[in-house]
Amino acid sequence: MRRRGIVVSFHSNMVTVEDEETGERILCKLRGKFRLQNLKIYVGDRVEYTPDETGSGVIENVLHRKNLLTKPHVANVDQVILVVTVKMPETSTYIIDKFLVLAEKNELETVMVFNKMDLYDEADLKKVRELEEIYSELYPIVKTSAKTGMGIEELKEYLKGKISTMAGLSGVGKSSLLNAINPGLKLRVSEVSEKLQRGRHTTTTAQLLKFDFGGYVVDTPGFANLEISDIEPEELKNYFKEFGDKQCFFSDCNHVDEPDCGVKEAVENGEIAESRYENYVKMFYELLGRRKK
Ligand SMILES: Nc1nc2c(ncn2[C@@H]2O[C@H](COP(=O)(O)OP(=O)(O)OP(=O)(O)O)[C@@H](O)[C@H]2O)c(=O)[nH]1
Numbered sequence: 001m002r003r004r005g006i007v008v009s010f011h012s013n014m015v016t017v018e019d020e021e022t023g024e025r026i027l028c029k030l031r032g033k034f035r036l037q038n039l040k041i042y043v044g045d046r047v048e049y050t051p052d053e054t055g056s057g058v059i060e061n062v063l064h065r066k067n068l069l070t071k072p073h074v075a076n077v078d079q080v081i082l083v084v085t086v087k088m089p090e091t092s093t094y095i096i097d098k099f100l101v102l103a104e105k106n107e108l109e110t111v112m113v114f115n116k117m118d119l120y121d122e123a124d125l126k127k128v129r130e131l132e133e134i135y136s137e138l139y140p141i142v143k144t145s146a147k148t149g150m151g152i153e154e155l156k157e158y159l160k161g162k163i164s165t166m167a168g169l170s171g172v173g174k175s176s177l178l179n180a181i182n183p184g185l186k187l188r189v190s191e192v193s194e195k196l197q198r199g200r201h202t203t204t205t206a207q208l209l210k211f212d213f214g215g216y217v218v219d220t221p222g223f224a225n226l227e228i229s230d231i232e233p234e235e236l237k238n239y240f241k242e243f244g245d246k247q248c249f250f251s252d253c254n255h256v257d258e259p260d261c262g263v264k265e266a267v268e269n270g271e272i273a274e275s276r277y278e279n280y281v282k283m284f285y286e287l288l289g290r291r292k293k
């Protein structure tokens with residue numbers, strides 16, 4: 001009898017599948033056709049498998065994959081939990097917008113988390129309010145403290161039943177948050193610190209960690225290198241979602257130096273945040289500059 005499950009981790013040529021109904025973990029081999037037809041299988045893939053008498057199983061099929069992230073390779077991710085701090089470290093709006101572009105490019109939902117709320121003084125809270133003003137119409141925001149537990153229950157509601165990936169600069173509290181959400185869950189150290197510990201367990205594939213309230217998180221933060229170079233300059237505007245409904249004279253307007261630009265008008269009358277537009281222009285020229293090389 002075939003059953004359904006989700007691939008949660010890889011081992012040389014076996015995968016661990018978590019059964020969709022029972023939650024049981026079964027070590028599975030791949031049918032020969034995977035190798036013969038060079039079919040790929042990734043963590044996050046939903047599969048059909050046949051259990052055998054010994055408690056192991058065989059993967060028969062990979063079901064339709066809604067998306068596939070790279071670095072790390074994970075299939076079927078639903079959302080990004082973008083962790084932002086205004087102090088220790090400060091996340092600039094440019095960095096925030098780059099993460100958001102990468103999430104949009106990969107058709108992922110984003111939940112913004114403003115963490116370390118317990119640390120902030122009046123001046124920091126003013127920065128938090130400024131960020132809320134820019135982003136609250138675009139993405140849901142949860143204000144948290146991994147230290148005091150503030151916002152943790154609210155964040156859990158977003159995580160339930162979904163596959164999430166954490167993102168955010170090093171030190172913003174991604175692993176601390178997961179630990180506050182579900183004690184014992186361990187996010188892997190970020191790539192940078194992994195490089196410093198050269199040679200130590202160099203597992204390259206990601207795993208899915210399961211929340212005890214349902215839902216999974218990828219054990220390796222996403223978009224860690226903030227690489228946007230595979231985006232064409234003309235494509236970038238699609239990833240600033242508030243630009244979408246603006247009318248410009250040229251239908252292929254890039255909202256940079258074209259006349260009668262609805263996006264630039266919206267910036268002038270305050271409908272689009274200045275920082276969003278400035279960061280867009282900066283990224284646009286960055287991408288254009290790379291293409292000319
Ligand atoms: N005061 C306070 N400190 C926090 C909070 N969240 C995390 N920290 C501290 O910030 C530091 C970095 O937290 P981590 O959870 O390791 O951050 P990370 O984002 O996982 O960092 P990388 O693994 O480098 O990507 C640690 O010293 C945490 O104790 C918080 O809400 N409040």
Ligand SMILES: [Zn+2]
Nearest residue numbers: 248253255261
């Ligand atoms: Zn325009």
